[in-house]
Amino acid sequence: MGESMDVKMLLVYVACIIGILIVGKIFIIPIKIITKLIINSFLGAVLLYVINIVGTVCGLHIGINVVTALVVGILGIPGAVLLTVLAIFI
Numbered sequence: 001m002g003e004s005m006d007v008k009m010l011l012v013y014v015a016c017i018i019g020i021l022i023v024g025k026i027f028i029i030p031i032k033i034i035t036k037l038i039i040n041s042f043l044g045a046v047l048l049y050v051i052n053i054v055g056t057v058c059g060l061h062i063g064i065n066v067v068t069a070l071v072v073g074i075l076g077i078p079g080a081v082l083l084t085v086l087a088i089f090i
Contacts, residue, residue: 037073044072047080055084062087 048064055061062068062083072079 040076040079041069041073044076044080045069047077048072048083051080051084060084060087 045064048062048068052061052064068083071083075082
């Protein structure tokens, strides 16, 4: 009876570990995406700030708001370049 309990406990431990790995995989992918979005948004905001400082010489200003943060957050540095080009031509 003691040996069958050991096998059952081992199976329970293995099942729990597999369950934890599955749940971890489910949650780690969105966390990576959110982390990348936050890092891109921060770097883009810094780049937009630098563009605004340098752009004061020629009258270029890009507002840092929710829309520009999302564009830069999703696209990264190319998004900041896109907003700069749009600000120049519009």
